[in-house]
Amino acid sequence: MSVRITLATAGRVLRQLRRDHRTLALVLFVPTLLMTLFRYVFDGQEATFDRVGPPMVGIFPFVTMFLVTSIAMLRERTTGTLERLMSMPLAKLDLLLGYGLAFAAVAVVQASLTAAVAFGLLGLDAAGPVWLVVVLAVANAVLGMALGLFLSAFAQTEFQAVQFMPAFVLPQLLLAGLLVPTEQMARVLELISYALPMTYAYDALARAATDVLDARLAFDAAVIAGFIVVALVLGASTLRRRTA
Secondary structure, three states, X not given: OOHHHHHHHHHHHHHHHHHOHHHHHHHHHHHHHXXXXXXXXXXXXXXXXXXXXXXXXXXXXXXXXXXXXXXXXXXXXXXXXXXXXXOOOXXXXXXXXXXXXXXXXXXXXXXXXXXXXXXHHOOOOOOOOHHHHHHHHHHXXXXXXXXXXXHHHHOOOHHHHHHHHHHHHHXXXXXXXXXXXXXXXXXXXXXXXXXXXXXXXXXXXHHHHOOOOOHHHHHHHHHHHHHHHHHHHHHHHOOOOOOO
């Protein structure tokens, strides 16, 4: 592994993103617009917004980072950029960590901006520490990035990558406990939810927002970190080095 190569890869990805104004707008501003829409859906119901708003601060960045990362990585594969890079003397980990660092930096900006708008302009209130909600929102965005990098290997077109949204992300939103607590679901769905990363991401955000800072919150955070690492490792395994 080379720090220089990793940072160079991250710099190249960030320069590409900076030139792609539409993608930047999607990543940075769509979550804030969705939070604003969410706020006025519950207009006059401040208590409800304060209850469900903090988890959405992390869920919206997760969704957008998953979508953008999976499409961006697929584009690298289909245009031959990834194949050319893999023909060079660099480690898979250098390449994947470079992509990961670049998108993680964007995730930090995205989640921080979403939280600033929600807690500042929209008046979202949480019993727990706001900084912890922001940290967990960033972790959620990074989780979406890691899963997007991994799942991009299973798509051959951008249309197929977009299909992972209803096939992979939306079921997690339904089973995470956002609509109905997981323990009130059918037993088989409850068991399935325990295998999905969004369940722990939502639970951590909900606990942080209600000031329930207990061992379960630490467990949720550890599981999120574990899913990020596993997704990056599996993503590295999908990279194939070109041989002459």
